[in-house]
Amino acid sequence: METISTARSFGGIQGVYRHQSAACRCDMTFALFLPPQAQEGKVPLLWYLSGLTCTHQNVMDKGEYRRLAAELGVAVICPDTSPRGEDVADEKDNWQFGKGAGFYVDATEAPYAAHYRMASYIAEELPALVGKNFPLDMARQAIFGHSMGGHGAITLALRHPGRFRSVSAFAPIAQPSTAGWSRPAFEKYLGKDESAWRPYDATLLIEDGHRLPELLVDQGTADGFLDDGLRPWLLEQACKAAGIPLTLNMREGYDHSYFFISTFMDDHLRWHAERLAQA
């Protein structure tokens, strides 16, 4: 693992690191903020999964998470959204597929199966790496994210019960298997047999019996992707049918950008910190 950069921020350290990923078979970069409390001992770890087109850097620059994470004593890790590099199959000029659009799945179809293994990377490889290299209490993890990454966070928590103390999302895609901007990606990554898509669709995972203790979602009403791409009512219906307590905050006039995310970042950090603090 190689340190790309570190900078003091709010008394902690915002680092950027690169490593050879076995899961993705390429170099992968991630950002990790360690709060000041990490100088004294292990701290809980909050995962933030980013949306389409993003790298680790967007939320690091614009998410405004460090002030309160430092106060609460929570580390925040921000992985990339796809494998990277010249060797990685891609569709140039398609922002909804390929690089920057890994959808947190393990692809099974050629040529994507060679590198697009973001589910294994986020769920297995990266936790092992950071648990070994940083003062993180891996028994206390939580997860959240935005859009594609908000959905990624929910599906990871659904597939790994007990691993995350809490899960929340900003403007998550509710049902990627039926949304226009994600169906083509699912078909290319996972094949035409839609039964193989179910482990990567939040509403279908819930339908198939997977559960969360509770869920927090914030969604802007002026979000241009709301009606076609995000459709939080599908998540609402699925949670209601399954008895999963969902707090869905519709935020008047907010869009899909980091202006929206940063506004409600504090609420989400406090939500996670409360649950991470429980014995």
Place this chain on the structure above:
Amino acid sequence: METISTARSFGGIQGVYRHQSAACRCDMTFALFLPPQAQEGKVPLLWYLSGLTCTHQNVMDKGEYRRLAAELGVAVICPDTSPRGEDVADEKDNWQFGKGAGFYVDATEAPYAAHYRMASYIAEELPALVGKNFPLDMARQAIFGHSMGGHGAITLALRHPGRFRSVSAFAPIAQPSTAGWSRPAFEKYLGKDESAWRPYDATLLIEDGHRLPELLVDQGTADGFLDDGLRPWLLEQACKAAGIPLTLNMREGYDHSYFFISTFMDDHLRWHAERLAQA
């Protein structure tokens, strides 16, 4: 004036606007955050001047000013750092001169005098424009900035006594007329006669009798530009000799980046808001 974008953020509006500048003889872009209180009446205006290589966007993305500005009811305006466009004389690959490096001076030397009139732009044209178009209380203004822009803020306040209720800076250049990264720019913008540089050098303005009621400066000790480019001790000496109360906070381990600026943003916003609130 043209609206490039607006987004709801922390209950207020982060806008980006473009207009034809008479001072700079080109289109200029600026960011303005209006806090929620601006829906009810006029709010005070805080100017943020950015450093070398920046546009209006860097602090808008990474400065983390909106949360507290919204709470305190202060508008924040973030201008660009130089004239822009194909017609504007520049030195490509020189980040310390030309576009992105206007140093907030009115150039007198050809070919730069045609467009590089940032002193007039920031002090005269832009205040008139925003005072007319937005609910801003122009009797309550304050100013701060970073590096080249921290110095710009101090010199503007020194040259316009009474206009700004308060002035502060993150890692300001203390004495550009003698620093290696700014001397060549001053010579190209202002000519070889160094007496013409004095209105654009903070320490020399103070030497020449200009005064501030007080000054707040934060400076990181791990800032790579500290010893050669910034030299806060020169500002300290000038303020001491002139009887200007200076609060100079040396911040252990912080660098020159927005990781540093955002960490101490709240302190500066509170400093200005307190003074803007006075009758």
